[in-house]
Amino acid sequence: MKTWAVIVDTWREALARYTLLGFAGVSLVFMLILTFALNLDIVDGSLAAGTLFGKALQMRGRTPAIETVVSTGEAVFAGLLYALGIFLAIFAVASQIPNLQRRGTADLYLARPIGRTHLLLARFIGAVTLVTANLVFLCGGVFVIISLKTRVWNIRFLTASFLILAAFLSFLGFTYLVGVLSSSTPLSIMLPYALYMLSLPLSAHDKIAAAMDSKFWANIIHGLYWIFPKSAEVGRDVTMLITGKGTPAWTPLLTTLAFGLACLIAAVAIFRRKDF
Amino acid sequence: MAVGPRDPALPGGSETKIGDIVRHTADRRRPPACRANTIASANVEEGVSNAAPVIASHRLVKEFGRRRRLRALDAVDLEVGPGEVFGLLGANGAGKTTLVKILLGLSRPTSGDVRVRGRDPKDPRARRRVGYLPEGHRFPEYLTGAAALRLFGRLAGLPETALKRRIPELLELVGLTDRGGDRLGRYSKGMTQRLGLAGALLDEPEVLFLDEPTDGVDPVGRRHIRDILLATRERGATIFINSHLLSEVERTCTRVAILHQGRVVRQGTIDDLTRPGERFRIRLAPGTPMPESAASAAGARVASNNGHFEAEVADVAALNRLVDALRASGALIVEIAPLRAALEDVFIEVVAGEDRTAGVGHAAAAAGAEPGANGGGA
Numbered sequence: 001m002k003t004w005a006v007i008v009d010t011w012r013e014a015l016a017r018y019t020l021l022g023f024a025g026v027s028l029v030f031m032l033i034l035t036f037a038l039n040l041d042i043v044d045g046s047l048a049a050g051t052l053f054g055k056a057l058q059m060r061g062r063t064p065a066i067e068t069v070v071s072t073g074e075a076v077f078a079g080l081l082y083a084l085g086i087f088l089a090i091f092a093v094a095s096q097i098p099n100l101q102r103r104g105t106a107d108l109y110l111a112r113p114i115g116r117t118h119l120l121l122a123r124f125i126g127a128v129t130l131v132t133a134n135l136v137f138l139c140g141g142v143f144v145i146i147s148l149k150t151r152v153w154n155i156r157f158l159t160a161s162f163l164i165l166a167a168f169l170s171f172l173g174f175t176y177l178v179g180v181l182s183s184s185t186p187l188s189i190m191l192p193y194a195l196y197m198l199s200l201p202l203s204a205h206d207k208i209a210a211a212m213d214s215k216f217w218a219n220i221i222h223g224l225y226w227i228f229p230k231s232a233e234v235g236r237d238v239t240m241l242i243t244g245k246g247t248p249a250w251t252p253l254l255t256t257l258a259f260g261l262a263c264l265i266a267a268v269a270i271f272r273r274k275d276f
Numbered sequence: 277m278a279v280g281p282r283d284p285a286l287p288g289g290s291e292t293k294i295g296d297i298v299r300h301t302a303d304r305r306r307p308p309a310c311r312a313n314t315i316a317s318a319n320v321e322e323g324v325s326n327a328a329p330v331i332a333s334h335r336l337v338k339e340f341g342r343r344r345r346l347r348a349l350d351a352v353d354l355e356v357g358p359g360e361v362f363g364l365l366g367a368n369g370a371g372k373t374t375l376v377k378i379l380l381g382l383s384r385p386t387s388g389d390v391r392v393r394g395r396d397p398k399d400p401r402a403r404r405r406v407g408y409l410p411e412g413h414r415f416p417e418y419l420t421g422a423a424a425l426r427l428f429g430r431l432a433g434l435p436e437t438a439l440k441r442r443i444p445e446l447l448e449l450v451g452l453t454d455r456g457g458d459r460l461g462r463y464s465k466g467m468t469q470r471l472g473l474a475g476a477l478l479d480e481p482e483v484l485f486l487d488e489p490t491d492g493v494d495p496v497g498r499r500h501i502r503d504i505l506l507a508t509r510e511r512g513a514t515i516f517i518n519s520h521l522l523s524e525v526e527r528t529c530t531r532v533a534i535l536h537q538g539r540v541v542r543q544g545t546i547d548d549l550t551r552p553g554e555r556f557r558i559r560l561a562p563g564t565p566m567p568e569s570a571a572s573a574a575g576a577r578v579a580s581n582n583g584h585f586e587a588e589v590a591d592v593a594a595l596n597r598l599v600d601a602l603r604a605s606g607a608l609i610v611e612i613a614p615l616r617a618a619l620e621d622v623f624i625e626v627v628a629g630e631d632r633t634a635g636v637g638h639a640a641a642a643a644g645a646e647p648g649a650n651g652g653g654a
Contacts, residue, residue, distance in 0.1 A: 005430035009416070016418025104414035108475070111380045111408040111485075112431040113400045275383040 002114050003122040010096065010126025019092040020130065026088060027138035034077070034145050042066050042150065070152040075239040077142055078157065082164050082235045085135055086196065089168045090175055092134070093127040094188035097179025097267075106276040116272045120176070124264065127172055135165055160238045166253060170229045170260030171196065177263040180271045196231055198224075203232035229256040328394055330483055330514040331356040331379060336388035338374055338538075348374045350538040351388070356531075361505070361515040363529035365522065365623055371538040372518040373411055376485050379516070380408055392483060404433070407481035409472045411488045411518070417461040421452055421471050424460060425478060432479040446474035449504060465492035473501060477508065484508060487518040502528055526550075526619040534626050537634075542626045550617045556595045557615050560585045561608035570601030588615065 014020035041049040047069045049056065100106060100123065109119060139161040147153045171192045179188040201208070205225035209218035230252035237248035331354065338349040348371045356362040366372045377383040378390055381397035395402035415424045422443055429439045447456040450470035460468065469492050476484060489505075490498045505528055509515055519525050525532060526546060533543035542549065558576075560566060566585035571578045574597040576587040589595045595612070602609060617625075 001435075002431055002433065005427055009427055012423070013416065013418055016416075099416075102414060104410060104412045105416065107377070107380075107382060107408065107410035108413055108415065108428060109431065110382050111403060111406070111410070112428060113403040113406075113433060114431050115400045118400075273384070276377065 002118065003125065006119060006122035007126040007129060010123055011130060013096065013099065014092060014130055017095065019095070020134075023088050023092045023134045024137060026084075027134060027141065030084070030138065031141040031145055034142060038149070040066075040069070040149055066150055067152055067154075070146060070150045071154055071156070071243045074142075074146060074154055074157045075242040077146070078139075078160050078164075078238050078242050079235060081139060081142065082167070082238050083196075085138060085164050086168050086171055087193065089131040089134065090171055090192045091189060093130065093172065094175055094179070094192070095185040096123055096127060097176055098183045098185045098188060101180070101183045101274075101276070103276075110276060117268050120180075120268050120271050124172070124176060128169065131168055131172070132165060135161055135168070139164070154242065156242050156244060160241045163234055163238045163241065163248065163253065166257055167229065167231065167234045170256045170263075173260030173263035173267070174229075177267040177270075180267045180274070195228065199228045199231040201232075202228060203230065226255065227259060229259050231256075329355040329391075330358050330360075330393055331362070331516060332389075332391045333375070333379070334389045336375070336378065336390055337386045338371070338378060338383070339386045348538050349378075349385075352535075352538070352540055354533060354540060354543070356514060356516060358514055359509070359512050360531055361509050361517065361529045363517045363519060363525035363532040364535055365520065365525060365532055365619075366518075366535035367520065367627065370535045372535055373487055375535070376408075376487055376516070376518055380406070380485060405479050405482045407476035407478065407484040409469075409476040409484075409486045409489055411491065413468075413472050415460045415468065415471065415475075417459065420457050420459055421447065421463070422456040424471065425475060428475050429478045434479055442478060446477060449477070450474045451500065466494055466497050469493050470497065470501070473504065477504075480511075481508075482513055484513055484515045485518075486515065488521075489517065489519070490521055490524055498524065522618075522620040522623055532619070534623055536627050536630050541630050542622075546619065549622045550619055556589055556592075557611075557613050558587045558589070558595070558598060558602070558609060559611040559613075560602070561610050564608045567601065567605040567607060570598060570605055570607075573601055574598035 011020070037052060039051045040047060047066055097120075100109060100119075110116065139158065143154075143157050146157075174195060175188050175192045178184075178191045182188065202221070202225040205221050209221045212218045212221070233249070233252035234256055237252065240246045241248055333352050333354045336349055336352040336354075337347065340346045340348055352371075352375060354375075364372050364375065374383060378385050379392055379397055381399075381403065384398070390397055392402045392406065397403070416427075419427065425443045425446060426439055429442065434442065443456070444453070447453045450473055452467060452470060452474070455463070455467065460471070463471065469489070473486075473489065476486065484505075486505075490501055493501060502524065505515060505517075515528075517525060517529060529546060531543070531545045532549065533540050535541070564585065566578050566587060568578075570576075571587055574587075574589050574594045576589045576594065576598050578585060578587045580586075587598060589598055599609070599612070
């Protein structure tokens with residue numbers, strides 16, 4: 001009952017602050033663009049012609065198999081959704097912990113017979129359900145639109161959505177840690193974005209470290225790579241999974257999840273000890 | 277079915293309504309003698325002894341800051357018994373809110389021990405059937421009044437059936453029935469405060485902590501809140517009030533402690549603290565002048581008040597001298613009353629005394645620190 005109350009509260013807050021509607025609105029715009037801007041002419045299972053925003057696609061005399069076109073197109077969309085989904089999701093939930101910790105509000109929640117760990121984790125579950133619903137809407141919508149337009153139902157696209165969700169979970173853990181430490185919504189948005197940006201080039205940590213004179217700094221780069229989420233690798237796995245060119249590697253995914261889990265555990269530990 | 281001391285200014289119906297709503301549902305069918313035992317029997321079921329204080333702190337210290345330690349609470353010893361209405365008085369920054377937050381597990385003590393109903397406040401079970409109205413509370417503005425009560429009722433572990441009953445009752449109790457469906461962003465400060473009180477009373481608390489409960493509330497609302505508190509006390513609940521509105525505390529509380537710079541400098545019942553001393557007031561009938569010679573013979577201070585002459589004397593001997601002189605002059609005495617100090621006077625006297633002592637202490641320490649000041653430097 002208490003967990004349910006906090007989850008419902010998380011949704012109410014997201015609705016009232018228009019973050020849920022904003023998330024859904026941006027997703028809807030993305031889907032409408034896909035619906036009306038992309039037109040494909042399929043003949044005998046191959047793409048004969050197509051237009052994007054009314055401009056003809058350059059086929060150069062080729063008629064690629066529609067499955068290839070769909071999986072490639074979905075991989076491109078998934079790449080966009082990966083970044084867009086994470087950005088929107090962080091934006092949607094970043095204010096939760098700072099709002100909970102506001103002077104005068106924290107007292108009302110924490111004076112109830114509910115443990116702090118319970119409260120924070122219930123909020124986390126609320127945020128996960130919120131973002132999952134939005135991802136289902138966004139990825140599911142894109143999947144349905146593409147599939148209806150092409151008659152190709154590439155289930156791997158939906159499977160890849162779980163990778164996007166996993167990456168988001170990791171960043172959500174970090175967002176919660178920043179929120180608990182700083183009680184600041186702007187920081188809870190900026191720092192996860194910065195982490196995302198920072199983690200992308202770290203996929204080339206071997207090359208960056210090799211270019212460094214100092215072994216110390218080279219080790220720091222390697223260390224950061226292993227600690228931080230593997231945003232680039234997980235993103236690559238998303239496209240690879242959709243195009244069917246391989247199966248995702250477990251190490252980037254698991255270490256990314258481990259980072260989020262460590263952040264969440266730290267957030268809980270700090271929240272439990274915090275004075276309000 | 278009156279509750280609390282009957283206030284002639286209040287219609288009996290209003291008192292009954294407040295009492296009815298505050299009282300535990302199961303209590304309604306019991307004879308009056310059994311009502312105060314409701315909480316007592318609940319305590320026995322939970323294994324909490326009634327003999328033990330409901331709220332206790334022992335050598336409680338709270339310090340803030342790492343480099344420059346600021347001691348907000350300094351060895352605070354307090355005990356509040358079952359059914360007491362306890363007032364914690366103090367100027368702004370005295371440490372009142374810090375103490376309440378520690379008692380509710382919102383803040384951790386630096387050292388010392390605190391117990392609420394025999395449990396460490398960090399244990400969520402210690403907060404079962406404990407109501408809290410924080411100072412400057414901020415309900416989520418996106419909720420309606422009723423939705424806020426539902427949320428916090430659920431967090432308190434109340435079942436839906438109880439919430440369906442309690443929410444309309446409490447909204448009615450605090451006079452917000454018509455505004456229960458409005459978003460809290462549209463509430464005035466007084467309305468928010470009343471809703472906060474409703475939230476604190478949600479799970480029919482055995483212990484109620486109120487931090488500046490009448491803050492931002494108009495005089496009518498204050499009286500209404502006071503009536504609710506008296507009805508809650510009748511139910512047998514223990515009430516802990518933080519306030520710097522001394523007149524409110526004086527009217528509501530049975531016992532108070534004065535907190536000054538983190539230390540409890542005085543505590544006792546209101547009667548003890550405001551006990552009349554040797555000072556008396558004599559009032560003469562309207563139109564009867566106060567003979568100057570009589571007043572000066574007794575060393576009395578004379579004042580005119582609404583056509584009455586009033587004289588204050590310092591002790592019983594002076595009182596008798598003044599009465600003799602007045603009777604001799606034919607003055608008509610209508611009242612002789614011992615002068616009871618107002619709680620405000622006691623508070624100011626105690627705090628000023630502490631400040632003077634601290635000042636003397638500081639001066640002595642400063643003097644002692646000077647080389648050769650007491651020969652020690654030689």
